Amino acid sequence: MGARTAGPDHAGLLHQPNDKARPGGLAALWTGLSPQRRGAVKARVVPRPFPRLKQPMRPSLPEHGMTRARQPVLMLGAVLVTLALGLGLTVATVRLENQAVAMRFARLADLVSSRLQQRMNQHVALLRATRSQFDAEVEPVTVPEFARYVAGLDLQGNYQGIQGIGFAALLPTAEAEQARDRIAAAHGHQIAARPPGDQPFVGPIVMLEPLDERNRRALGYDMFSEPARREAMIAALESGEPRATGPVELVQEITDEKQTGFLIYTPTHAGLFARSEQRDGGFVYSPFRAGDLHAAVLATLPGLPMSLRTVDALAPDQPLFDNSPAEIPPNLAAQAITREIPIAGRRWQMTMTPAPGFSGWRDRSASLMVGVLSLLLVIAVGGATWSFLRALAEAERAAALSAREAEQRALLLREMQHRIKNHLARIQAIARQTMRSARDLTEFGRIFGARLSAMAKAQDAINRDGRDSADLRALLLAEIGGVVEADRAEAMLGGPPVRLNGREAQALGLVAYELSTNAMKYSAEADALTIRIEWQVEKRGEADWLVLRWIEPEAQPGGTEGEAGGFGTQLIHALIEGDLNGTFSRDFGADGMVITIAFPLSLD
Known part of the structure; x- marks a missing residue:
C-alpha cells in the first residue's frame, strides 16, 4: 500500500x-x-460547537446502612419500653390487688376476733350476773334453785360455747371433811373429794349446771389443788373481778376426743356454810371447752376461708384452738394476721391464715385485664413500629432508587453528549476527507x-x-x-x-x-x-x-x-x-x- x-x-x-x-x-x-461558496461549504461541513451539559447533582441520601442497623434497635427499644410500661402497670395493679386482698382478709380477721371477744364478754357478763344472784341471796343457794336458774338461761341455745355454770367453795383444808359431807347432803348422794392436796385451802366444786354426764364427773373436784386453776382463783380474789386460767384439761374430758379447756372465776360473798363479808366465800365459775367455744363462734361465719390458731400469750406452747393444716404454703403463711384480745385478765393471740381459695381469679381480674391490655399494647406498638420502619425503609429505597435513576439519567446524558460529539467529529472528518476528493x-x-x-x-x-x-x-x-x-x-x-x-x-x-x-x-x-x-x-x-x-x-x-x-x-x-x-x-x-x-x- x-x-x-x-x-x-x-x-x-x-x-x-x-x-x-x-x-x-x-x-x-x-x-x-468564491467567498460565497466558501461560506456555504463552511456552513455545511463545520459543526457548530455542542453545548456542554451540566452534570446533574447527585442527590444526597441518608446513610441507608446505618439506618437499617438502627431499625432493629429502634423496634426493640419501643417494644421493651412498652413492655416495661405494661409490666410496671401490671405489677402495680397486682400490688394494689394484694393490698385489697390483705385489707379484706384483715377485715375478716377483725370480724372473727371481735365475734370471739363478744362471745366471751357475754359469758363473763353471765358470770357477773350469776355472782350477783349469789351475793343477793341471804341463805346459801340450794342445788334445785341453782338448777332452775341455769335451766332458765338456756345455755345451749343462748350461750353456745360455755360448758356450764358452777359454784366452788373456798375453805380451809381443816374444813375439807365437813365440806365433803355438806356437798353429799346437797346432792343426796356421796361425792368423793379429790385430789388430795397440800394447800392450806381447798376449792371443791359444789354445784355445776347443767348436770350432764361430763359436769357430774367434775363434782367434788378440788380446783385449788391444781396450779393453773389456783393462780386464777387467787387473781380473782385479789382483784374482785373475773379471771381466766391458762390452757388446762378439764375434768369433764371423759372421752377420747379431748379438747383444751380453760375456766373463768369470779369471787362471791356466798360460801358453803355461811356468807362472807370479804367476797371470799367461793367462786361462781364457768368451764369452757376451747374447741366448742371457737366452733360456736365460727358457726356464725359459715364457709370462712381461713385457718385459725388461738393461744394464750402466757402459755403459747399449748394452743387453745388450732384448725390449721399440717403444712401451710409460704405465700399463705406470709399473709397471716395476728389479733390479740383480752379475756378475763389474760390475753389471747389469734393467728388467722387465709385458705388457698381465699383469693381467686376475680381478685386478679384487674391485673389480668391490665396484663392483657399491656400485651395488646406491646403488640400494637410493635406492629406500629414495624409498619413505621417498613414505611421508612420503603421511603429510603424509593430515595435510593430515585438517586440511582438520577445517576443513570446523568450517565445517559453524558453518554449522549459523548456520542453526539463523536458522531459530529466523525462527520466532520468524513466531510473534510470528502472535500479533498470531490x-x-x-x-x-x-x-x-x-x-x-x-x-x-x-x-x-x-x-x-x-x-x-x-x-x-x-x-x-x-x-x-x-x-x-x-x-x-x-x-x-x-x-x-x-x-x-x-x-x-x-x-x-x-x-x-x-x-x-x-x-x-x-x-x-x-x-x-x-x-x-x-x-x-x-x-x-x-x-x-x-x-x-x-x-x-x-x-x-x-x-x-x-x-x-x-x-x-x-x-x-x-x-x-x-x-x-x-x-x-x-x-x-x-x-x-x-x-x-x-x-x-x-x-x-
Missing part, C-alpha cells in the same frame, strides 16, 4: 492532514472557490450523503435490539444490501455469530460501505458483482480478535484505487487501525483481491 494517513485524533477520530503539503488538494480547491459540491453532496447513510445503517443495526451492540451479519447485510439483492447478499456472507459494540459497528459499517461502493464502482454490471465476506474469531494473547476477509474474485490490481490510496483507503486505515487498534491489508492472488481486516473485540 502507498503512504496513508492513519491514527486517531484526540477523541479517536481521523487525523487531519496538512492540506498545504498536498498540491492540488483541498488548498487548491478552496482557493478556487470535484464540485454536487459530487461532495452525493459522496458525503452516501457515507452518512452508511453511518445511519450501522447505527440502526446497533439500536435494532435495544442494546448498545450490533450483530456482524446484520450489519454487513445492511451495508451491502444497497448494491446487491437481499438473497444474494445473504449467500455472500459466512462466519459465526459475532456481536460488535457501538464503536466497532460504526467503524466496520463505514468500511463495508466503502468496500462495497468501490466494488460496485469498478464492476462491469451490478448483477455480476461477486463478493465473498468471511470471518472468524481468533484468540490472540488474552483477547479475542475478529478476522474478516473481503474477497473480490474479479478485481484486478489496476481496477481499484492505486497503491497511494484515495480517500476510501485512507478512511479504512483510519477506522481500522486508528479507531479499532487493528490491522488492514490488501493482496491480489489467484482468488482475486483479498482484504483482511483484524481487530480485538470488546464484547465477549
